Amino acid sequence: MTDNNFWEYLKEGFLSLIYPLSCENCGQPIRESKGYSICDDCLKLIKLISLPYCHRCGKPFSREVDFEEGALCSDCLNKKHYFYFVRSVASYQGVLRKCIHLLKYKKQVKLVKPLADLMIDYLSGCELINISEIDLIIPVPLFKDDYLKRGFNQSGLLAKQIADYFSVTFSEDLLIKKRANLSQVGLSKEERRNNVKNVYSINSARQEYNISSLLLIDDIFTTGSSIEACCKELRKIGVERLYVLTLARGV
Numbered sequence: 001m002t003d004n005n006f007w008e009y010l011k012e013g014f015l016s017l018i019y020p021l022s023c024e025n026c027g028q029p030i031r032e033s034k035g036y037s038i039c040d041d042c043l044k045l046i047k048l049i050s051l052p053y054c055h056r057c058g059k060p061f062s063r064e065v066d067f068e069e070g071a072l073c074s075d076c077l078n079k080k081h082y083f084y085f086v087r088s089v090a091s092y093q094g095v096l097r098k099c100i101h102l103l104k105y106k107k108q109v110k111l112v113k114p115l116a117d118l119m120i121d122y123l124s125g126c127e128l129i130n131i132s133e134i135d136l137i138i139p140v141p142l143f144k145d146d147y148l149k150r151g152f153n154q155s156g157l158l159a160k161q162i163a164d165y166f167s168v169t170f171s172e173d174l175l176i177k178k179r180a181n182l183s184q185v186g187l188s189k190e191e192r193r194n195n196v197k198n199v200y201s202i203n204s205a206r207q208e209y210n211i212s213s214l215l216l217i218d219d220i221f222t223t224g225s226s227i228e229a230c231c232k233e234l235r236k237i238g239v240e241r242l243y244v245l246t247l248a249r250g251v
């Protein structure tokens with residue numbers, strides 16, 4: 001056993017004390033502790049989103065109806081969005097839902113790697129978002145207090161991993177969240193919009209506003225109102241092509 005292996009061995013042993021050794025989804029024992037409790041077999045069960053969906057916002061369409069390529073949902077037909085396109089990798093259900101909970105609330109940050117890999121794979125095969133033309137990758141920010149409480153921004157960790165993989169510039173503080181907003185659950189569309197009004201702003205300490213094409217990363221797309229609010233601010237500094245990629249999609 002080399003020194004390195006020895007330390008790895010000790011670390012594994014230590015981690016196995018902290019994290020449960022069985023998969024949170026199927027109960028199968030996880031032989032080596034990876035720092036997260038979802039086994040490889042279950043990770044493969046994550047259901048990727050496939051066509052048909054709205055060309056603009058990515059909202060999945062019913063499979064029973066034939067949709068033309070580039071079809072838009074009623075929301076996108078009636079309203080101009082600040083973003084260019086939104087895409088989500090997988091449905092917010094089953095294993096992925098568990099993974100996101102383990103990441104956010106049990107702080108299993110090593111899950112970022114396999115989850116970011118799903119997003120990287122998506123971007124590698126995506127004709128819509130040409131990653132080599134993206135100037136900057138940023139996450140939807142957390143409010144400072146929430147960030148300190150959790151210790152990290154899960155969307156920031158995902159965004160950093162993606163940016164590193166594609167060698168694109170990453171920023172975690174171009175956009176800031178000025179205050180906490182109330183839960184969006186149970187609010188009407190109008191209330192949701194008001195709830196995120198003036199919550200996000202461009203960090204005035206940042207000077208490099210020469211960004212024409214940007215990729216905004218979030219963990220979950222639910223109502224889309226936070227994403228819209230972020231994109232509205234980014235438009236103000238002249239970002240033209242605003243792509244959004246989220247790991248999961250709730251609706």
Ligand SMILES: [Zn+2]
Pocket residue numbers: 023024025026027028038039040041042043
């Ligand atoms: Zn499993």
Ligand SMILES: [Zn+2]
Pocket residue numbers: 054055056057058059072073074075076077
């Ligand atoms: Zn749409």
